Amino acid sequence: MENEKHHIVPYMTHIMVLLGLILLTVITVLITSVELGAYNTAAAMLIASLKGAVVLLYFMHLKFDHKIYWVMVSLVIAIFAAVIVVTFFDYLYR
Amino acid sequence: MTDNIETRHEPNYLEYRGKHGGILGWLTTTDHKRIGLLYFYSMMTFFLAGVVMGLLMKYELISPGEQIMGPQTYNGLFTLHGLTMIFLFVIPGVAAVFGNFFLPILIGAKDVSFPRLNLMSWYLYIIGAIVVLISQFMGDGPPDTGWTFYAPYSLKTNTNVVAAVTGAFILGFSSILTGLNFIVTMHRLRAPGMGWLRMPLFGWALYGTGWIQLLATPVVGITFLMVIAERVLGIGFFDPAIGGDPILYQHLFWIYSHPAVYIMILPAMGAITEIIPTFARKTIFGYTAIVISSMAIAFVGYFVWGHHMFTSGMSSTSRWVFSLLTFLVAIPSAIKVFNWTATLYKGSINIQTPFLWSIAFIFVFMIGGFSGLVVGSLATDIHVHDTAFVVAHFHYIVFGGTGFAFFGALHYWYPKMFARVYNFKIANIGLLIFFIGFNLLYFPMFYLGMLGMPRRYYDYLPMFHSANTLSTIGSWIMAAGLLVIIINLARARRGKGKEVDDPWDGKTLEWQIASPPPVENFEQIPVVEHGPYEY
Numbered sequence: 001m002e003n004e005k006h007h008i009v010p011y012m013t014h015i016m017v018l019l020g021l022i023l024l025t026v027i028t029v030l031i032t033s034v035e036l037g038a039y040n041t042a043a044a045m046l047i048a049s050l051k052g053a054v055v056l057l058y059f060m061h062l063k064f065d066h067k068i069y070w071v072m073v074s075l076v077i078a079i080f081a082a083v084i085v086v087t088f089f090d091y092l093y094r
Numbered sequence: 095m096t097d098n099i100e101t102r103h104e105p106n107y108l109e110y111r112g113k114h115g116g117i118l119g120w121l122t123t124t125d126h127k128r129i130g131l132l133y134f135y136s137m138m139t140f141f142l143a144g145v146v147m148g149l150l151m152k153y154e155l156i157s158p159g160e161q162i163m164g165p166q167t168y169n170g171l172f173t174l175h176g177l178t179m180i181f182l183f184v185i186p187g188v189a190a191v192f193g194n195f196f197l198p199i200l201i202g203a204k205d206v207s208f209p210r211l212n213l214m215s216w217y218l219y220i221i222g223a224i225v226v227l228i229s230q231f232m233g234d235g236p237p238d239t240g241w242t243f244y245a246p247y248s249l250k251t252n253t254n255v256v257a258a259v260t261g262a263f264i265l266g267f268s269s270i271l272t273g274l275n276f277i278v279t280m281h282r283l284r285a286p287g288m289g290w291l292r293m294p295l296f297g298w299a300l301y302g303t304g305w306i307q308l309l310a311t312p313v314v315g316i317t318f319l320m321v322i323a324e325r326v327l328g329i330g331f332f333d334p335a336i337g338g339d340p341i342l343y344q345h346l347f348w349i350y351s352h353p354a355v356y357i358m359i360l361p362a363m364g365a366i367t368e369i370i371p372t373f374a375r376k377t378i379f380g381y382t383a384i385v386i387s388s389m390a391i392a393f394v395g396y397f398v399w400g401h402h403m404f405t406s407g408m409s410s411t412s413r414w415v416f417s418l419l420t421f422l423v424a425i426p427s428a429i430k431v432f433n434w435t436a437t438l439y440k441g442s443i444n445i446q447t448p449f450l451w452s453i454a455f456i457f458v459f460m461i462g463g464f465s466g467l468v469v470g471s472l473a474t475d476i477h478v479h480d481t482a483f484v485v486a487h488f489h490y491i492v493f494g495g496t497g498f499a500f501f502g503a504l505h506y507w508y509p510k511m512f513a514r515v516y517n518f519k520i521a522n523i524g525l526l527i528f529f530i531g532f533n534l535l536y537f538p539m540f541y542l543g544m545l546g547m548p549r550r551y552y553d554y555l556p557m558f559h560s561a562n563t564l565s566t567i568g569s570w571i572m573a574a575g576l577l578v579i580i581i582n583l584a585r586a587r588r589g590k591g592k593e594v595d596d597p598w599d600g601k602t603l604e605w606q607i608a609s610p611p612p613v614e615n616f617e618q619i620p621v622v623e624h625g626p627y628e629y
Contacts, residue, residue, distance in 0.1 A: 076309060079396060086397055086415065087345055093409035 007064035017058045024051050104612035108512075124209035127611060130195030131511075132216050133186060140182035140223065145573065147175040152535070152569040154552055155562045168552035169238035170253070174230060176241030177258065181265045182223050184496045185354055188361035190219075190272060192503050193300045195511065197276060199604040200294045202285025202622060204614045207278040211271055218268035226261030229254045240550065242351070245332035245343035249324050256325055259318040266315045269357070273307025276300050285603075287622035291385070294602050294626040295378065298385050299364025302392035306353045306360075310396065314350030317343065344406055348399035356395040358492060360388060362499030363430055366452050369506050370434050371627040372600045373449035374441030378627045380433045387426035387433075394423045401470055405479045413472055420470040427463060431456060446598070447521040451502030454529050458498060462490030465540065480550075483543020486536045494532065501525075501579065506598070508583065513609035515594050516586035524578035531572025538565040602626050 028047050036043060057063040062073060107127045114122055123129060151171055154161045163171065194212065198205050206212050230236040233254035239247055248255050280301050284293065320331045321343075330336035332343040371378045378384065400408065400416030434456060443449070465487040468474045478484060509515050538561040543549075547558045554562065595609045603626075607615060 079309060079393075082397065083349060086400070086412075086419075087349075089412035089415045090341070090345070090400070090408040093411035094407075 007061070009058065009061070009064070013058060017054055020054060021051055024054075104608075104614065104617060106513075106608065106610040107613050108610050110613045122213075124205070124213050125613060126194050126198050126205050126209065126212060127511075129212050129216055130191050130193075133190040133194060133219070136216075136220060136223070137183055137186060137191065140178050144175055144178040144183060145576065147171055147178065149569055149573055151175065152566045155554070156566040157559055157563065158554055158556050160553065163552065165552045166235075166238065169550070170230070170236035172550060173237050173240055173258075177226055177237075177262070180241050180354075180492075181226065181262055182219075184358040184492055185265075185269060186219060186272070187358055187496050188365050188500050188503055189276070189300055189303055189357070191500075192296075192365060192507060193272075193276060193303075193361055196507065196604055197279060197297060197300055198283065199607065199611060199615050200297055200602055200626075201280060201283060202288060202603055202616065202620045203279065203283035204616065204619070206275050207282055208275050212275055215268045215271040215275070218264055218271070222261045222263075222265035222268060224261075225264060226258055229257035229261060232257065242347060243318070243321060244347075245321065245324075245338070245340050246334065248321060249333050256322055259321050263315050263318045266311045266318075269307045270311045273304035273311075277304040277308065280304075285620050285622050291382065292622055292625050295367040295381070295384050295388070296361070296364035298388050299360045299367070302388045303357050303360045306357050306392050306396070310350045310353040310357075313346060314354075317346040317350070320346075341403070341406055341408055344403050345399070348402045352399040352402065353392075353396050355491065356391055358496045360391060362455075362496045362503075364388070365499050365503035365506070366434065366455055367430070368602065369448045369452045369502055370437050371629065372506070372598050373444045373446060373452070374438050375444060375629050376437055376441040376627075377625070377629055378433065379436035379439075380429075381625065381627070383429055384433050387429040390426040391423060394419065394426065398423050401475070404472055404475045417470060417472050421467075424463065424467065424470075431460065431463075444598075447516075447518055447525065448502050448506035448598075450522060450525055451498055451505055454525065455495065455498040455502055458490055458494030458532065461537075462487060462494050465490060478543050480548055481543035482539040482547045482549055485549050486539035486543060489536045489539075494536075501528075504583070507604070508586070509594050509597050510604055510609050510611070512587055513593055513595065514586045514589075515592050515597050516582050520578060520582045524575050524582055526575070527578060528572055528575030531568050531570070531575050534568025535565050535572050536568070538562070538568070601628055 024047050028044060031043050031047070032040065034040075056073065062069055107125055110125075112119060112123070120128060120132065123132075150162065151168065154163055154168060194206070233256075234252045235254060237243075237248075237253045237255050237258045238251060239253070239255060243255065243259055248259075280293070280297055284290075320329075323329045324331050324333060324338070328336065330338040332338040332340050334340060367378065367384060398416060398420045400412055401420045404413055404416075434452075465483070469478060469484060469487055505516070505521060542558055542561050542565075545558065547554055596605045598605070603620065603622075604611070606620070
């Protein structure tokens with residue numbers, strides 16, 4: 001671990017990510033005024049997932065980390081997705 | 095595991111005087127063993143408070159009609175009993191006390207990966223506990239929702255729900271940080287030669303538990319924040335009157351709270367798995383199967399939460415899906431029981447107090463497990479849902495499982511923690527009284543539930559009288575047994591017990607160092623050359 005190289009992310013990248021997150025937040029608010037029916041929720045979830053992914057990749061350095069962290073995060077996301085699927089056995093068939 | 099490791103000239107963790115002495119030395123310690131003891135003493139305090147609440151509730155139910163409290167007091171009391179026992183005793187439970195104390199030693203490390211974070215976890219635990227207790231005395235009275243805080247009632251009651259859920263939220267952080275610490279410790283600090291499949295099984299149990307703590311606890315944290323947001327800001331998450339969905343609350347709550355059962359029981363199973371080979375004088379049967387079953391329980395246990403909601407109005411499709419998944423989780427649990435009993439087969443069994451606790455654990459856990467099949471089946475659950483049957487099943491699993499394993503582990507590791515042995519005869523008598531009292535207290539509740547006696551009422555119909563009286567008498571016997579056990583252990587701690595190093599001739603690493611363990615456990619990190627249970 002001690003010998004691993006630490007990737008230094010330029011300030012500009014962080015600023016761009018921050019601006020991206022602000023833009024996505026604005027889109028989240030604006031999209032509520034567009035009538036998409038049930039897709040409104042899907043759109044909100046999609047934007048939130050994008051924001052989460054950007055935070056994970058850049059602010060939490062996943063993009064520059066060892067593969068094992070990719071595996072761990074992927075497993076967690078897979079479990080989370082499975083929980084959502086199982087929950088929807090209720091919502092889709094109620 | 096390795097040749098005997100001599101560390102006797104090092105000061106032990108009880109004698110060590112660091113920067114601060116006395117109580118300040120304890121409150122600022124980052125030694126995993128001392129933090130384990132901080133958890134132990136605080137948890138035992140909360141546990142005994144919870145026992146007193148339980149005794150009061152059982153006394154109220156000794157006969158029909160009001161005895162010592164009215165309905166509102168009873169509602170508040172069972173809520174506080176649940177909060178105390180669940181969030182302050184069984185969830186931190188075996189992991190916080192014995193995991194903290196023994197995990198680094200068992201894997202040949204000097205401490206956990208993040209010792210300061212470990213101390214912070216204990217402080218969060220204490221702060222959370224204080225907030226929960228304060229909730230009883232401020233605002234409009236103690237919460238009366240039960241420990242589940244079901245919406246929409248928890249949104250409408252005038253009692254002090256916000257403070258109670260805030261306390262539970264803080265306690266969740268303590269749990270997450272402990273889980274994280276244990277996972278990283280096992281990944282990074284295993285002794286040279288200790289591959290994953292040479293790690294003691296208590297470590298594996300804590301590993302599975304750590305992942306559940308890490309992945310499930312945030313869900314309930316966010317759910318509690320949503321309850322606060324709805325109560326304070328009127329945002330319609332769960333109340334149908336303002337566009338919310340009360341079943342969503344139940345989903346979110348049980349997505350955490352069912353895996354929480356495995357947070358309680360997995361370390362308990364791990365402790366039993368350490369005790370049995372030591373007293374069977376035999377290698378554990380099916381090491382790999384136990385490892386896989388621990389991880390399978392952690393994984394499958396994540397997907398069975400809906401069995402708490404069979405009668406809540408969720409879709410019939412999801413009911414059978416959850417019922418099926420629930421039956422699947424019985425398989426890895428049964429594998430463990432088979433492995434424990436197979437380990438005993440042809441072993442040179444040394445019948446000592448920790449072994450007797452383990453056998454008692456298996457007995458009560460089996461009753462809890464089999465009654466779980468009744469509530470896991472859709473048809474029979476409809477009949478017994480929200481009755482005393484569920485209370486009995488729950489206590490057989492949680493108290494019978496975690497509680498018995500906790501006391502078993504305490505009797506097993508006590509000589510290592512304090513270098514003293516307790517009086518074996520009194521310990522066995524205490525266990526016998528406790529065991530009789532426990533079964534007399536909870537078994538009649540199965541019968542009462544089958545007859546249809548609802549749970550969470552301070553009063554009942556005369557037809558339920560005799561079984562309730564029997565159950566109340568059982569609570570007194572169990573409390574008497576508990577008293578014998580605690581006094582016996584306290585006497586040994588106060589110097590009445592014989593000084594020992596290793597009364598059981600254990601093979602895992604903790605038995606290779608001095609008792610009580612030196613401050614840094616090992617002068618030199620050991621090199622592990624074989625598996626943990628080589629007899």
